[in-house]
Every structure is written in C-alpha cells, then in structure tokens.
Amino acid sequence: MKKNISYIDSVHRDGTIWNISVMLLLLAFPLTVAGIFGAAPDWGALAMGLLATAPMYWAVGVIETITFVPMLGAGGSYLSFVTGNISNLKLPCALNALEQNGVSASSEEGEVISTIAIATSSIVTTVIIIIGVICIVPLTPILEAPVLEPAFAQMLPALFGGLGVAFVSKNWKLAIAPVILMLILFIFVPALNAGTVGIMVPVSVLFTIAVARVLYKKGVL
Numbered sequence: 001m002k003k004n005i006s007y008i009d010s011v012h013r014d015g016t017i018w019n020i021s022v023m024l025l026l027l028a029f030p031l032t033v034a035g036i037f038g039a040a041p042d043w044g045a046l047a048m049g050l051l052a053t054a055p056m057y058w059a060v061g062v063i064e065t066i067t068f069v070p071m072l073g074a075g076g077s078y079l080s081f082v083t084g085n086i087s088n089l090k091l092p093c094a095l096n097a098l099e100q101n102g103v104s105a106s107s108e109e110g111e112v113i114s115t116i117a118i119a120t121s122s123i124v125t126t127v128i129i130i131i132g133v134i135c136i137v138p139l140t141p142i143l144e145a146p147v148l149e150p151a152f153a154q155m156l157p158a159l160f161g162g163l164g165v166a167f168v169s170k171n172w173k174l175a176i177a178p179v180i181l182m183l184i185l186f187i188f189v190p191a192l193n194a195g196t197v198g199i200m201v202p203v204s205v206l207f208t209i210a211v212a213r214v215l216y217k218k219g220v221l
Contacts, residue, residue, distance in 0.1 A: 007108060008074060011115075015078030022082050063202035071095065073105035075115035083122045087201045088156060092163050093121040173220060177211040178204050 005013070034040050068086060069077045072094050080090040094105070097117035103110040132139075142148070168175040182204055186192050192200065215221045 008111065011075045011078065011111070015074065019078060019082060060199055060202070063206070067202040067205045071105055072118070073111040073114040075111050076105065076118045079115060079118045079122065083118070083125075085125075089125065090118050090121055091201075092159060093117045095163065095167075171221070174208065174212055174215065178208045181207055 064086070065077075068080065068091065071091065072080055072086075076090070076094050080086045080094075083090065094114040094117045097113050098105055098110055101109070101113050103113060105111065105114050143152075168179075182200065185200070212221065
C-alpha cells in the first residue's frame with residue numbers, strides 16, 4: 001500500500017533530490033572538460049586555494065540558510081538556492097507575493113505562494129536572458145546611450161527602496177537600528193560594496209533579530 005506523504009515532506013524530498021542533482025551537474029562540467037582536454041588542475045594549488053576561501057563560503061552558506069529559509073519557506077528556499085540571485089531577485093519577489101496575499105512563509109499557503117513566485121521569477125529571468133542574447137547586438141547602441149546610464153544604475157536601489165518603505169512602515173522602531181548599522185558600515189568601511197550584499201543581508205537580519213529581542217524585552221515592541 002502506497003504511503004501518503006504530506007506536502008512539506010514531498011518538498012523536502014524533491015528539493016533534496018534536485019539540489020544534489022544540480023550540484024553533481026555543476027561539478028560534472030569542469031571535470032568533463034578536464035578529462036576531454038587533459039587539463040587537470042594543480043591539485044595542491046587548488047587545495048591551498050580552497051583552504052583559504054572555502055571556510056568563508058561555508059559560513060555564508062550556513063548564515064544564508066538560517067536567514068532565508070524562514071522568509072522563503074522550504075520550497076522557495078530549495079528553488080532559490082538552485083537558481084541563485086536570492087537577495088537581488090528571488091527574495092524581493094517572494095516577500096512581495098507573501099505581502100500581497102497576507103500570509104507568512106511558515107504557513108502552507110505561504111509555502112505554495114512563495115514557491116510559485118520564485119518559480120515565476122526564474123522563468124521570467126530565463127526568458128528575458130534568452131531575448132537579451134538574441135537582441136543584444138541590435139539593442140547595444142540604445143542600451144549604451146549615455147541618457148539611459150543613470151537609470152540602469154538605480155534599478156536595484158529603486159527595487160529595494162520600494163520594498164523597504166513597505167516593510168519599514170510596518171514597524172519603524174525595529175527598522176531604525178539595522179538601517180543605521182548598514183549606513184555606517186557602507187559609508188565608513190571602503191571594503192564593503194555591491195559585491196558584499198550577499199554577506200551583509202544575513203548579517204543585517206541576525207542583527208535585527210537581536211535588536212528585536214532586546215526591544216521586546218524592554219517593552220518597546
């Protein structure tokens with residue numbers, strides 16, 4: 001007799017299978033190219049490079065998992081970690097969809113809505129990339145026009161600004177501390193730039209959770 005499994009159990013099962021499959025495919029490509037062309041890397045140098053850089057990515061991976069899963073839900077998290085570009089694209093899409101429907105990612109409805117939003121975002125992104133590849137040559141003179149350059153530079157700030165206003169307005173007392181922290185860090189620490197956003201988002205979330213706990217105990221929230 002076939003055993004019925006719950007929706008969330010099926011999400012974890014399928015998510016684990018697909019994530020492992022994608023990991024194997026990503027590793028298979030360089031190994032296949034190395035085998036075909038006989039261009040194996042210097043394994044000693046590779047090990048030394050991984051020793052210096054891998055721990056940072058492990059730490060970021062753990063932090064992002066703890067940070068993003070409660071906001072995206074299980075299904076959305078599995079899909080986001082496969083397709084990538086979480087903080088810049090998948091997270092805003094999922095949060096906006098959850099906000100519009102008035103549900104949380106921890107509910108079953110939120111799980112479904114978040115997963116659909118992220119899947120739609122991935123499909124739309126893929127379609128746009130295909131169109132862009134096809135049209136890049138004829139559109140290059142237009143896209144490189146000086147008059148459009150300022151607009152492209154403000155696309156992400158505009159996206160996150162719109163989301164920020166919506167969430168800050170819900171609880172402005174809680175938003176003050178993380179906003180001040182990020183402003184101080186990005187203004188006075190030159191090493192922080194757009195490339196470090198993926199790291200700073202989890203840091204900001206953990207800081208906000210700590211501040212929320214303190215404010216809650218003091219009766220401010």
